[in-house]
Amino acid sequence: xxxxxxxxxxxxxxxxxxxxxxxxxxxxxxxxxxxxxxxxxxxxxxxxxxxxxxxxxxxxxxxxxxxxxxxxxxxxxxxxxxxxxxxxxxxxxxxxxxxxxxxxxxxxxxxxxxxxxxxxxxxxxxxxxxxxxxxxxxxxxxxxxxxxxxxxxxxxxxxxxxxxxxxxxxxxxxxxxxxxxxxxxxxxxxxxxxxxxxxxxxxxxxxxxxxxxxxxxxxxxxxxxxxxxxxxxxxxxxxxxxxxxxxxxxxxxxxxxxxxxxxxxxxxxxxxxxxxxxxxxxxxxxxxxxxxxxxxxxxxxxxxxxxxxxxxxxxxxxxxxxxxxxxxxxxxxxxxxxxxxxxxxxxxxxxxxxxxxxxxxxxxxxxxxxxxxxxxxxxxxxxxxxxxxxxxxxxxxxxxxxxxxxxxxxxxxxxxxxxxxxxxxxxxxxxxxxxxxxxxxxxxxxxxxxxxxxxxxxxxxxxxxxxxxxxxxxxxxxxxxxxxxxxxxxxxxxxxxxx
Numbered sequence: 001x002x003x004x005x006x007x008x009x010x011x012x013x014x015x016x017x018x019x020x021x022x023x024x025x026x027x028x029x030x031x032x033x034x035x036x037x038x039x040x041x042x043x044x045x046x047x048x049x050x051x052x053x054x055x056x057x058x059x060x061x062x063x064x065x066x067x068x069x070x071x072x073x074x075x076x077x078x079x080x081x082x083x084x085x086x087x088x089x090x091x092x093x094x095x096x097x098x099x100x101x102x103x104x105x106x107x108x109x110x111x112x113x114x115x116x117x118x119x120x121x122x123x124x125x126x127x128x129x130x131x132x133x134x135x136x137x138x139x140x141x142x143x144x145x146x147x148x149x150x151x152x153x154x155x156x157x158x159x160x161x162x163x164x165x166x167x168x169x170x171x172x173x174x175x176x177x178x179x180x181x182x183x184x185x186x187x188x189x190x191x192x193x194x195x196x197x198x199x200x201x202x203x204x205x206x207x208x209x210x211x212x213x214x215x216x217x218x219x220x221x222x223x224x225x226x227x228x229x230x231x232x233x234x235x236x237x238x239x240x241x242x243x244x245x246x247x248x249x250x251x252x253x254x255x256x257x258x259x260x261x262x263x264x265x266x267x268x269x270x271x272x273x274x275x276x277x278x279x280x281x282x283x284x285x286x287x288x289x290x291x292x293x294x295x296x297x298x299x300x301x302x303x304x305x306x307x308x309x310x311x312x313x314x315x316x317x318x319x320x321x322x323x324x325x326x327x328x329x330x331x332x333x334x335x336x337x338x339x340x341x342x343x344x345x346x347x348x349x350x351x352x353x354x355x356x357x358x359x360x361x362x363x364x365x366x367x368x369x370x371x372x373x374x375x376x377x378x379x380x381x382x383x384x385x386x387x388x389x390x391x392x393x394x395x396x397x398x399x400x401x402x403x404x405x406x407x408x409x410x411x412x413x414x415x416x417x418x419x420x421x422x423x424x425x426x427x428x429x430x431x432x433x434x435x436x437x438x439x440x441x442x443x444x445x446x447x448x449x450x451x452x453x454x455x456x457x458x459x460x461x462x463x464x465x466x467x468x469x470x471x472x473x474x475x476x477x478x479x480x481x482x483x484x485x486x487x488x489x490x491x492x493x494x495x496x497x498x499x
Contacts, residue, residue, distance in 0.1 A: 038254075038263040039194050039203060039271065045252050046187060046207035049148060052242045053183055054214035056155050059234045060173070061117065061319050062222035066231040067162065068108050103230030104163060112166055114451020117316045119170040121443035123177025128440065131182025132433030133286075135189035139255045140429065144186035145246055150179035152242025159232035184436060189429030192421060193256040196274040198360050200421055201414045205352025208413055212344040215315070219338035275425075286430065290491035296423050297431065299483035301438040303416040306476025307378055307409070308439030310385065310469040313446040314340070314406055317465075320450070325458055326395050336399055343407030351377075355414035366422050366486030370415050374484075377411030378477040382470035384408070389463040416480050423485055424492030442472075 108116070135143045154176050161172040187207065195203045222234045254260040257268045291297055322336055355369050364372065384405035391397040420431040449468070454461035 037267050038257065038260050039196075039199070039267070040206075042190070042194055042253065043203045043206040045249070046190075047210035047213070049144070049245065049249060050183075050187075050208060050210035051214035051217070052238075052245050053148060053151065053180060054211040055218040055238045056151050056176070056242055057120065057180065058215050058218050058315060059155070059222050059238055060120075060158070061316050062219055063158075063226065063231040063234050064108075064113055064116065065319055065323055066103065066226040067106055068113065103226075103232060106162065106166070108166055110455045111448075111451045113320075114448045116166060116170055116173060117447040118444050119173035120177040120180075121312075121440050123174035123179075124181040125177070125437055125440045125444065127178045127181030128185055128433035128437045129430060130433070132185030132189065132427075132430035134182065135186040135429040136427075140186040140189035140193075141250075141253045141255045143182050144190070145249045145253075147179055147182040147186065148242060148249065149246040151176055151183075152239050152246065154179060155235050155239035155242065158235040158239075181433075181440075185429040185433035188420065188432040190253075190255070192425050192428045193275070194271065195421070196271055198274075198356055200418060201355035201359070202349075202352040204418050204421075205348045205355075205413045208417075209345050209348040212341040212348060212410065216338045216341040216345060219319070219341070220335045223335065286427065287491045290489075291427075291431070291434075294423075294489055294491065295483040296419075296485035296489065297435070299480045299485075300416050300419050300423075300431075301435045303374065303378070303412075303476045303480040303484075304435045304439035305442050306472040306479075307412055307416075308436075309442035309446050309472050310381060310405075311409060312439075312443040313450060313465065313469050314402070316443075316447045317450045318402065321462060324454075325462060326393070326398060339399070340403040340406030343403055344410040347407050347410030348413045351411045351414040367484060368486070370419050370422065370486055371481050371484055372415070373411045373413075374415030374477060374480055377409050377413070377415055378473045378480075380408040381405040382473040382477075385466040385470045389466040392459065416484065419484065419486070423487065423489050425488070426492055 161168040225234050257271045384401045388401045421428045453464050
């Protein structure tokens with residue numbers, strides 16, 4: 001309880017100096033006072049908003065199992081796909097599995113399925129820098145809300161697109177990516193105005209934990225919907241909920257503390273004073289040349305590419321691995337694919353609290369904290385994936401190592417993932433768009449690479465998938481630890497920024 005009290009910032013903090021922040025934390029007598037503040041309310045609203053974002057993103061990963069229903073004509077006829085023995089209660093791989101009878105089934109090869117799952121990221125690639133720029137110009141609330149509403153509405157069209165052909169579904173997935181691409185840069189723009197430096201990790205991680213919680217809920221829920229209602233209802237249900245939630249978003253969220261009608265005077269003064277040194281949002285021009293020459297920014301971008309390869313590979317392809325190699329049925333598939341994301345949800349919240357605790361106690365510098373959590377979040381998942389490649393058909397060990405990998409990767413949420421706010425808070429939304437674009441490129445390549453690597457020999461193909469992901473993660477970690485920084489860069493200061 002004492003540690004929890006330290007984690008809650010006093011709303012009426014009279015001083016902006018970070019040196020006094022740790023003692024003031026100890027004066028907080030009630031955890032509820034901090035959690036009921038406007039900034040924590042924003043974190044909770046963002047938590048559910050990002051819950052919806054990831055529900056809309058991952059539903060196809062489960063639905064595609066039912067949409068193809070074991071058909072996989074892309075594999076060579078002389079290659080056996082039954083690399084692991086079927087468990088006593090599992091249907092043989094490739095046999096008909098029971099789904100709602102009126103749901104259509106499509107003959108899409110492994111390569112086609114890989115392209116469909118990758119198509120989202122083609123659209124996602126192009127709008128992230130624009131989303132960051134638009135957020136700086138028009139506000140994060142408007143951009144994020146419009147992105148979520150567009151994503152939800154387009155999701156409702158997925159069954160129609162699939163019925164017209166794989167090419168139409170690929171096109172719709174690209175449009176979904178474009179709509180969703182503005183959301184995370186807009187979120188960073190909001191936090192640049194709302195998150196005090198010593199609460200940055202916990203607030204942002206509490207919000208972004210909604211991503212993994214959405215995945216955790218959607219995987220098993222989608223499996224149940226597939227079996228009893230039919231896979232089209234996955235898109236109807238989640239798309240409809242997303243549209244309704246957008247109404248609450250526009251009613252509950254305010255762009256900055258100055259515009260919030262119910263924020264206390266003490267909390268407003270605390271937030272504004274703690275952020276006084278970072279400068280205001282950027283104007284129409286950006287110091288692009290200085291950004292391109294910045295090694296700390298390149299360190300974040302490389303880490304995003306390498307780590308997101310592993311994350312998106314698991315996000316989009318784990319249900320396929322559970323189905324084709326381990327032979328779990330659709331309900332088991334959804335539940336076991338979701339299990340790692342419950343661990344990730346808890347790890348995201350805990351790592352944010354721990355990072356802010358270390359910073360508030362002045363135990364480590366910002367750069368050291370970011371690198372420490374990046375080491376934990378990139379090294380251990382790489383080791384776990386290598387272990388998965390050697391356990392073969394040991395169902396229990398495979399699930400344990402996959403769960404460990406996705407759980408521990410959450411530590412990156414307090415590492416390089418939020419480092420943009422440390423080195424350039426004025427441009428945080430735009431830089432998130434730029435660095436996350438590198439991650440999106442890996443999101444494009446990874447599912448397609450999985451389809452190609454596993455199209456002929458399943459067990460060897462998946463082993464290669466895990467080795468490549470682990471090797472990239474280690475390279476990204478070394479690059480970030482070498483060149484990463486935790487201080488505001490000269491080109492990001494308001495008095496020296498290029499106009």
